[in-house]
Amino acid sequence: MKNMIEEFTEHTYGTWNRQKAWKTPILIKDAEGVYIYDDKGKPYLDFSSQLMCSNLGHKNxxxxxxxxxxxxxxxxxxxxxxxxxxxxxxxxxxxxxxxxxxxxxxxxxxxxxxxxxxxxxxxxxxxxxxxxxxxxxxxxxxxxxxxxxxxxxxxxxxxxxxxxxxxxxxxxxxxxxxxxxxxxxxxxxxxxxxxxxxxxxxxxxxxxxxxxxxxxxxxxxxxxxxxxxxxxxxxxxxxxxxxxxxxxxxxxxxxxxxxxxxxxxxxxxxxxxxxxxxxxxxxxxxxxxxxxxxxxxxxxxxxxxxxxxxxxxxxxxxxxxxxxxLMDSGLPQKTSKHLQEKLYELAENHECIGDVRGIGHFWALEIVKNRKTKEPFDVKADKLSGKALMTGKIAADSMNNGLYMAAWYDTLVIAPPLIITEEQIDEAIDILDQSLVIGDKEVVSTDMPASRSSEYIK
Ligand SMILES: Cc1ncc(COP(=O)(O)O)c(C=O)c1O
Incomplete structure (x- = not known):
């Protein structure tokens, strides 16, 4: 017998998806602050503000x-x-x-x-x-x-x-x-x-x-x-x-x-x-x-x-x-700097990060096979092909470990709600730190550091 989620997916169109892949999405039942909770009460830190829209967090x-x-x-x-x-x-x-x-x-x-x-x-x-x-x-x-x-x-x-x-x-x-x-x-x-x-x-x-x-x-x-x-x-x-x-x-x-x-x-x-x-x-x-x-x-x-x-x-x-x-409190100004430092630190430890770029609470880690040649794991055409993408594997592992993060074919989307604290950023970075090892295992080692392409003014 089908459960309620299977009944739901059978009778709805999943967005931007082959419908045979729209089968068992995680059921989210609650959300508060920077966390969303599934039907078993498991929390996930929301590191992408859902679709980069829940800027003020949940349950304001x-x-x-x-x-x-x-x-x-x-x-x-x-x-x-x-x-x-x-x-x-x-x-x-x-x-x-x-x-x-x-x-x-x-x-x-x-x-x-x-x-x-x-x-x-x-x-x-x-x-x-x-x-x-x-x-x-x-x-x-x-x-x-x-x-x-x-x-x-x-x-x-x-x-x-x-x-x-x-x-x-x-x-x-x-x-x-x-x-x-x-x-x-x-x-x-x-x-x-x-x-x-x-x-x-x-x-x-x-x-x-x-x-x-x-x-x-x-x-x-x-x-x-x-x-x-x-x-x-x-x-x-x-x-x-x-x-x-x-x-x-x-x-x-x-x-x-x-x-x-x-x-x-x-x-x-x-x-x-x-x-x-x-x-x-x-x-x-x-x-x-x-x-x-x-x-x-x-x-x-x-x-x-x-x-x-x-x-x-x-x-x-x-x-x-x-x-x-929120802006008058000075929190987002402080945490955006902390976020930037933490992402730069991550890039020092993970060779699969080719470029770290962004501004405010809006960052990308571009994932590559080879920092020197910038060879990507996946390209535009792979996005809707059904292929298992490297960014998807990293994001799925993070999700298993309690971190929600959107992923594109070449980048991870780091865009938390503006109410996030430094401690919550550290919690997210610790989970991401583990998941990035999945990419590191498949890189060609070079002596190059990651690029910081949005640092225009030194
Ligand atoms: C820059 C930009 N424009 C337009 C849209 C479309 O917005 P909506 O999904 O609300 O129709 C999006 C959605 O992500 C977007 O990022």
Whole structure:
């Protein structure tokens, strides 16, 4: 006889998976602080904030109370009406958004936030319609989101004819494996400068979409000059700049939004995940006047039944206030330094770590077979092939030992909730230290130290 989990998986589609592999997921029954608990009460330290979204940890009282209050008052009303929950959310957002990004559209996911951005761009910039994205990127699961996406999930969507037309891909600012085979700073930030050539040669470019610090596809931190150069190139060519801060937003990198590190204001900023700490599903598309003015006369041809959903929006003011309190306490600033030191230490002891890079609470360990040649264990095409990946083996061993950590085909995702303490970081690092031996056993030994590709300024 099937148990309840087997009944569940038989009657649901597992995400991004062959369905024959969607059989016996771990049942999570509880979560508190930085831990989640399975049905036997076993704790797992959450070292990736689930999908890099539970930035405030689990069971935050202020957020839960805000949701309960709204559920009792007005869970839903159609978006043609104003509602007090969305009004309070907009006010809270205006206190953290970079200057000028002050007109919003609310949906229910990061993907939808980018869909709304696409309509804003293509309507307001017509007849220009092309969008430039980058290979190391993820921007969503729908036809537009997948078309913007550089990672292998796009390949499958393309085969199914489920992507929109008109997207082009630019080289990444991936210093560990520079697509121009150059080295910073002698490279003169060619990855940014190339964009001017690309935009002019393409023609009809309406916008460029970027993850300011690349999320799933590598926690890639750009050189300091990258975004100022990109902003200038976009302005000179009348191309809009969309910053997808679905993952990099909400203090994940140490500032409310990652673009603040470079003092660059995008024309559109999309976000989701951390906006509610993932307690309710919300997507936000924020725009400057350069975009919003167009729609004073033109029809904003977009909307959802759940746009400005009162219950979904209700935790935003509480989340903003919790983030501010947390940052004022100084804890995330202290623990992010501790995390960085601990990851650098790990790399000294494990030869399978090729590169350690990141910022704030947003780090990657890139796992390689050979530090000298940078030969990887697995490549992009392996991700959805069903092959057992080295990063997956390391993450599975950690999970057995009580540490939850997301993994991509080449990197481990170190992105704990911002409330994590130094002691909890040490607990996680001890478990990871054991699991990394699995990779070490299969490396080619070299005398090279691990690279620290996000350390631009020594
Ligand atoms: C940068 C980025 N954009 C968009 C999305 C899509 O968000 P959602 O899964 O909420 O649709 C994600 C999801 O991980 C993301 O990381």
């Amino acid at each position: 009282k202020a957020i839960i109370e805000a949701i309960i209050k709204q559920a009792e008052k007005l869970p839903y009303v159609a978006p043609a009406f104003a509602n007090e929950s969305a009004m309070a959310a907009v006010e809270a957002l205006r206190s953290v958004m970079p200057e000028g990004l002050d007109k919003f559209f609310f949906s229910t996911s990061g993907t939808e936030a980018n869909e709304a951005a696409l309509k804003m761009v293509r309507q307001s910039k017509a007849p220009a319609y092309k969008i430039i994205s980058r290979y190391h990127s993820y921007h969503g699961a729908t036809s537009a989101g997948a078309a913007f996406t550089g990672d292998p999930r796009r390949w499958f969507s393309e085969q199914a004819r489920c992507t929109i037309e008109g997207v082009r891909f630019a080289p990444d600012n991936y210093c560990y494996r520079c697509p121009f085979a150059l080295k910073y700073p002698e490279c003169n930030v060619q990855c940014a400068r190339y964009l001017d050539y690309m935009i002019k040669e393409e023609g009809n470019v309406a916008a460029m979409i970027v993850e300011p610090v690349v999320g799933t596809n590598g926690r890639i931190v750009p050189p300091p000059e990258y975004f100022p150069i990109l902003r200038r190139i976009c302005d000179e060519n009348e191309v809009l700049l969309i910053a997808d801060e679905v993952m990099s937003g909400w203090f994940r990198t140490g500032t409310a939004f990652a673009m603040e590190h470079w003092d660059v204001i995008p024309d559109i900023l999309t976000t989701a995940k951390g906006s509610t700490g993932a307690y309710t599903p919300v997507g936000i598309t924020a725009s400057t006047q350069s975009v919003s003015d167009f729609f004073e006369e033109a029809l904003f041809c977009h909307g959802h039944t759940y746009a400005y959903h009162p219950l979904a929006a209700s935790p935003i003011p509480a989340a903003v206030s919790e983030y501010k309190k």
